Amino acid sequence: MAGLHTLFEGLIQCIVDPVIIIYMVFGTLGGMIFGAIPGLTAALGVSLMLPFTFYMTPVQGIATLIGIYVGGISGGLVAAILINIPGTAASLVTCFDGHPMAKQGRAIEALSYGVTSSLIGGLFSGVALVLLAPQLVKIALLFGPWEYFAMGIVGLSIVVALSSENMIKGLMGAVFGLLLAMAGCDTINSIPRFTFGYWQLNPGFDTLATIMGLFVIPEVLMQVRNLDKEIIKTQIDMDKSLFPKLSMFKGRYKALSISAVMGTIIGIMPGVGQSTASLLAYNQVRTMSKHPEEFGKGNLEGVIASETANNAVCGGALIPMLSLGIPGDLVTAILMGGLTIHNINPGPLLFRDNIGIVGNVFASYILSCLIMFVLFMFLMRFFVKVLDVPMQYLLPMILMMCVIGTMTVNNRIFDSWIFLIIGVIGYLITSVGINLPPIVLGYILGNIIEMNFRTALVSFSGDVTTVFKRPISCSLLILALFLIIYPLLKDMTRKKKQQQIAGR
């Protein structure tokens, strides 16, 4: 119960210095706006704010940065649901089911569930952070290169499930995504691949530029193509209330809890990130659902899975940061910088030497989740008004924000060109019927799979069988095999039954 005590102390700090709450509210709001605009990310917001926190007290600074973090990760769902373009990479899976729901006139329902799921995911990982940080961090340490590789393979096996209609095209998409991930210098031999002689491509295609390119440009070009056709404008069911009801998750507790747990655990593992977590949670919920074929067409559980998991990652990422001084993702790395600037060194001794800061992080995180929820309830009407803007103005603005946003990652225009070029290629590919999810999957997971596979091989001197000798990686690979075979079998039996019925 030491954790609760620390949390309590952190909350007291906020009452003693109410300026903290004010900074947190503005931070969360700023983060939500950054998250909602495609092209701007939570990481950008946090790094922009970092120098300013130097002039605040450490507690105020951390509260602001965490507010931006939580707001930024949550904000992405707005654009994902309303215009099928993820506001941040964390919400890309929300597009799969969120936007079809909006097209069916269930936008407010999707937004409501999305925001509430974000809150629940955030609070769940917050509780895990407060109560179980030292124990949970040990789970992260169990994951070595083989385990990361196996986890990546589990993720890739989703492609089979997602491509039940056209396996060839799904696999083609995944392979294209994998190829995109291979660009750059590889970590084992430092040999440049697919860089075409551009030294700027040595680290590979910039992740934000690629993901935004794949989502934004095909969508924009497609919308432009369809503009003079009779398009059913996304109806906003304004008469429905955004506010959640207590019974809203009835029958969906499984989806909610699986996603929350998976998001938290994956958040603890450094370097994996929100997009992978939401992908894996989505797949898990889909596999265990009674109607997996509805996923991708507007199944509410898809939105729940994605948003719960991606917010749970934030709390999870704070666990190794506080317990060991190891950042869970890019934003937590910047957060650590924010602490160091105030002469606080994150590490295992943080709990001993500076428990006040730990309490502050606990309190800021949980309060930010709540503030995010409240802000969304009040401000969703304004976010939704975005759809009233005619497409011919909205689309160029989004493109512009993406160009600017991709440029700010490395402060150079090269990445914006990558955004445009990959976007055009993505448009050409999607217009022949290859869907986006497998491509994105291949791209995001490609790095994890390839890098860890080769690192593991070097580590174990080329012995591939060691992957089966380790319990975690072996069981994950078996799970992957199951996830590949099970949907195929289900599909086969379903088709057989249909044939039988038709034959009668």
Next chain:
Amino acid sequence: MKTKTNIFLIILLCLSIVVVSTSCSSGVDKPSSEGAENNEGDVIVDYPNRIITIVVPYAPGGTHDLLSRLLLPYFEKRGYKMIVQNITSGGGEAGLYEVVNGPNDGYTLVMFSPEVASCQYMTGALEHPFWRELKYLGNFVLDPSIVMVKGDSPYNSLEELFEAAREKPGQLKWNCLGARGKNAFEAYNIFKETNTEFNYVPVDGIPTIKTNLLGGHTDVGMFQLSEGVELHKSGDIKILGVAAKERSVFLQDVPTFAEQGYDLYFGLTRCWAAPPETPQEICDLLTSVVKDVYDDPEAQEAMANMNAAAFWMEPDELKDFGEHWYAIYQEMDARIKKE
């Protein structure tokens, strides 16, 4: 049809505005050997009359970035207003090219270590031996490399570790940042001098090395001292040796490599440099201000709080440092290629 053309025109207009404005304000992306115009004469009388930009080619919140940001207030007190600009990419090339191809009026500086520049020139990441031409402004910090094992590991000294490695050549795993970079060459240098053979496993980030150490996925790890102090103090990892000339003030109980019989010194400098054609008077002025800040006891305390070991080096010493390591890197690279 009109709406469609409208959209395309608007999109084109917006994009071109953004592209043109941003490429005008930022420098050229491709490396070139010509610099900008050189302002001679009485520039120094008026200097500095506006904000100086320190380009840090690494991510915000990282150790390089934080050091620069931490020192800014001390420069401001002396009348030098500065800001930090992060231009990140891979090993830092983008930021370096940006500054080298930019103006030489002393208002744009870069944070780049000579030994990193010489290493990257050798591996081909940099196309030009910049470390020979950059005008260094003095060194703030020399962060020595440390070799560490898990807290409960059976090895308590470097010698025990190396003995075990000699008994089982190629079996003990050694995690380091990068496959063919500064850290790799340092590691291979160690292997050569100690006559040991480790299984060198490159990884992509220091957090990965830390989790691998703690989780038992590697036997040995090596990175800079400032990154490992906290974990050592908590006992989660054991630092076996520091590759410095004297014991670190942050780790009084850890012997150096030299004390254990191996005369090996590796470190990562943290310094600022001006582009090659910057007028010498401005460089000298900046160097003296840098030294002044370095000597400031408050600045020293700030650096110490970051576990960063302050170590002054004159501009020429920095250049020689880069040259010294260039030769060693070449030797190590040949060695790696043979394997």
